[in-house]
Amino acid sequence: MLTKDTLDTLNAQAVAAAKVSIETSGHTLAVVPDNCNLRNLEEFQSHRDRFRGSLHTHSLKAFAAYVERHIGGEDDKGASGFVDQDAMRAIVIFNLGTPDEAGHGDDRATLTLKPTAAYKALTEVIGRSMSQQQLAEFLEDWAPHIIASAGEQQLNTLAAINAVRRMQIKSTSELNSEVGDLNNRRSAMEEIEARSLETLPTTFVFSTKPYDPLEVAAITLRLSVITSDKAPVLKLRWVGQEAQQEAFAEEFQQVLEGEIGGLLPLTIGTYSQGN
Template sequence: MFDKETLRHIEAQALIAAAKPISIDGGSNVVVLPDSVTMHSMEKYQPMRDRFRGNLKTQSLRDFSKYVERHNDADLGQEAGGFIDQDAMSATVIFNLGTPDEAGHGDDRATLTLKPSAAYTAVQSIVGKALSQQALAEWLEDWAPNIIATAGDETLTIAAAISGIRKMTIKATSQRDSSVGDFSANRSAMDDIEAKSQETLPTAFLFQVVPFEGLGASSITLRLSVITGEAQPVLKLRWVGEEAQREGFAIEFKQVLEQEVGGFVPLTIGTFALGN
């Protein structure tokens, strides 16, 4: 009589010896093997890999385009597909995607994620933030070459705009009214707080910026607001039409990709993940 472990071993050896692919409706193939069997790939011992696969990640639109073109020219024999994530300003090309009838492994990819320029990062870091006179003046000095200052319809030099910010003061005036009748008394008080400068105070700034590599230059309007509830002025910059302008950047990104790699692979708006 064989014990339990011996019977399991005999059964496992029989399964290994008789292992043959079994076709399932839909084209899938499976093999019946015992749990103790471990599959080993011999690819690493071969002079060449079984097939090309890899994952390029880059922030350079130019290098991404060159890689897609070069990879496409290699004619790897599998249909490629590209997917654009406009919210993340990124794109992924899958070179061995295949077709629904002849699906590829989808493990040979190139991914582009655009990096915001230093100037665009600077704008995003300051918009909506409460600033002191000193902080805003220094930021304007740092990015003076990119900025056009205005006061209403008047264009100011950046030096004049910075001087106006630095010399801003808070002026408060109070008014008290009192009236007395035979049977009533009425009193009212009103405080008027105003921010003024010894020089012309700018009302808005036009920030010239190329937001991402490969996109065109844009002008971002930053409206200056002064909060006067404190002893010192608190300044804020508001990005006028922010959502619409960000959407415009995303649309331009797709158009640039269409020009750069649309001739090599079909592009689709969205993200893609292979199913199990």
């Protein structure tokens, strides 16, 4: 009587002798004796069954050139692009296919815009509490990008920086005391004022490209001086920040449309592959 192990061995030898292979769309599978599992033979072939991979770049020109080379002809498998405006990122999926003939979606190119050095430095100080020295050093580092003003008066940038450095807090106190037969009242008033030996700037205009493919933007900054301590605390506030950042995202979309919009459809949003 044959045991189970003996039967498994005979079956395995029969499968191996039959050299059974299965041709599927884009793959060659072989039936191997190990419990008659299917095994992909791609790793043993001279070429892969299909092209797949992922490109990641910060360069719009490199991204557009790669997409153009990759699209069209017999290799066109239903390419689509998706633009994530919040992340300033675009993803092209070359083999997405169609709803009727879905592709594998594993051949992609991703563009993530990298902020310029000036824009990155600016975003790092927006809303941050700074000392006089910290703000002055920031202004000195990026002076070529900055126009300072006090109200309607435009200031020399170096003079504006010097005004920040020479800022002082002036404190004056007034004490009132009144004594009567039935009451005793005492009050104190203290006035604290931030002053400078130079004209103190109230507004800065910081001009820079936020991201390399975009145009130069003029970003308006308001200077706030907090005088609740012995030394003044300074903050820069970006006027209209959300609206201007939305404009950057819209410009990004327009630049992409100009570069690759004629090659494939672009959709605003993100895409995730289902199982």
